[in-house]
Amino acid sequence: MLKIGVVIFPGSNCDHDCQHIFKNVLGQYVEMIWHKETLLAGLDAIVLPGGFSYGDYLRTGAIARFSPVMGAVKGFAKKGGLVLGICNGFQILLEAGLLPGAMLRNKSLHFICKDVSMKVENAATSFTSAYESGQVLKIPIAHADGNYYTDPVTLASMQANAQIVLRYCTPEGKVTPDANPNGSLDNIAGIINAEGNVLGMMPHPERCAEAVLGNDDGKQIFLSMLESLKGNKKQLKMIPA
Amino acid sequence: MKAKIYVTLKQGILDPQGKAIEHALDSLGFKNAGNVRVGKYMEVDLEEKDKVKAEAEVKQMCEKLLANTIVEEYRYELTA
Numbered sequence: 679m680l681k682i683g684v685v686i687f688p689g690s691n692c693d694h695d696c697q698h699i700f701k702n703v704l705g706q707y708v709e710m711i712w713h714k715e716t717l718l719a720g721l722d723a724i725v726l727p728g729g730f731s732y733g734d735y736l737r738t739g740a741i742a743r744f745s746p747v748m749g750a751v752k753g754f755a756k757k758g759g760l761v762l763g764i765c766n767g768f769q770i771l772l773e774a775g776l777l778p779g780a781m782l783r784n785k786s787l788h789f790i791c792k793d794v795s796m797k798v799e800n801a802a803t804s805f806t807s808a809y810e811s812g813q814v815l816k817i818p819i820a821h822a823d824g825n826y827y828t829d830p831v832t833l834a835s836m837q838a839n840a841q842i843v844l845r846y847c848t849p850e851g852k853v854t855p856d857a858n859p860n861g862s863l864d865n866i867a868g869i870i871n872a873e874g875n876v877l878g879m880m881p882h883p884e885r886c887a888e889a890v891l892g893n894d895d896g897k898q899i900f901l902s903m904l905e906s907l908k909g910n911k912k913q914l915k916m917i918p919a
Numbered sequence: 920m921k922a923k924i925y926v927t928l929k930q931g932i933l934d935p936q937g938k939a940i941e942h943a944l945d946s947l948g949f950k951n952a953g954n955v956r957v958g959k960y961m962e963v964d965l966e967e968k969d970k971v972k973a974e975a976e977v978k979q980m981c982e983k984l985l986a987n988t989i990v991e992e993y994r995y996e997l998t999a
Binding site: 780785787 | 928935959984
């Protein structure tokens with residue numbers, strides 16, 4: 679059994695959904711980690727969940743990145759540990775400098791909560807290996823600040839290194855401006871660091887990871903992580919849906 | 920000493936709030952108003968009496984926390 683750590687910041691609200699998926703759907707051990715913790719022992723992966731840490735004061739993620747736990751998260755990431763940031767977790771990873779770039783307010787200025795289509799551009803990562811390359815997923819977004827921005831040099835280097843893992847698209851899989859819900863640069867929905875062990879994504883895979891809830895398109899994000907951690911792809915693909 | 924700190928989006932980065940306000944000003948007849956930028960204003964009391972040291976401190980605050988220099992720029996004034 680793998681041990682997954684889910685960090686709780688004041689204002690996190692997707693922490694228990696992440697716990698539910700790893701524990702009840704995928705049968706792993708989950709440790710809930712209060713943001714005041716400074717030691718993270720024996721974890722196989724860390725999830726920074728969605729929510730409104732510190733009320734989004736100043737900027738999304740700007741205060742959470744200085745939480746005591748973030749020193750340990752950084753150390754874990756530096757050693758190659760898998761870190762997944764979802765929505766506010768992604769924003770925290772950006773503010774912490776664990777991923778390049780920054781989030782701007784959605785172009786429409788609205789909080790957007792709806793299902794969107796998203797394409798897996800790179801299925802050769804520890805977070806997407808259970809998908810086919812080019813696969814289109816239906817997945818919910820729920821954010822006001824998901825308009826990803828980075829400088830042209832960083833964008834070009836991320837494009838060249840296939841670090842843009844997830845992009846907003848039409849249901850047919852076409853990456854067009856109309857399919858971009860928030861104005862995000864290059865339709866970016868999720869990126870990975872150059873080392874391939876830290877992924878941030880705005881959509882919520884934990885909200886669509888069970889067939890009984892009507893959609894399990896997001897489940898393979900978590901399955902991919904487990905596969906990568908166990909180094910045994912075949913065995914885990916047999917877990918019933 | 921008091922620091923008055925202004926944080927705005929960098930020039931060249933789209934500021935949708937600024938644009939919306941610009942359109943509103945335009946429709947109110949302020950035809951000459953342009954390039955509206957919306958930002959944050961913060962006041963911080965400092966115990967430091969030395970202006971040079973206070974300035975260095977405020978700069979650090981801005982770089983570390985108050986502004987995200989990837990997308991934002993900051994300026995400040997120090998008053999007694």
